Amino acid sequence: MIMVEMYRGYMDEIVFRLFSTKKVQDDFFDKIEDGYYLNKEGKQLLISEYNKELEVKMNYRGRRIEFANIIQYDCHQIANRILKEDIPC
DSSP, X not given: OOGGXXXXXXXXXXXXXXXXXXXXXXXXXXXXXXXXXXXXXXXXHXXXXXXXXXXXXXXXXXXXXXXXXXXXXXXXXHHHHHHHSOOOO
């Protein structure tokens, strides 16, 4: 599993919330040859909302911690599993 897939639902939720609350504006996008590109203003909005999401506390393994710490904890768990694997040379 690719690491990002573990958290894709959270990003989808942020994007859905931005569109459903009509915070996304047409001028947040630049037209390119095959579609649209999120410009500086659009990125600022998305990153701002993402940073707010990282501060949200949730229950995780019996503790109430910020989402950013959950991601860090999961990354450490995966790294530790990789380091413990017996990889033949």
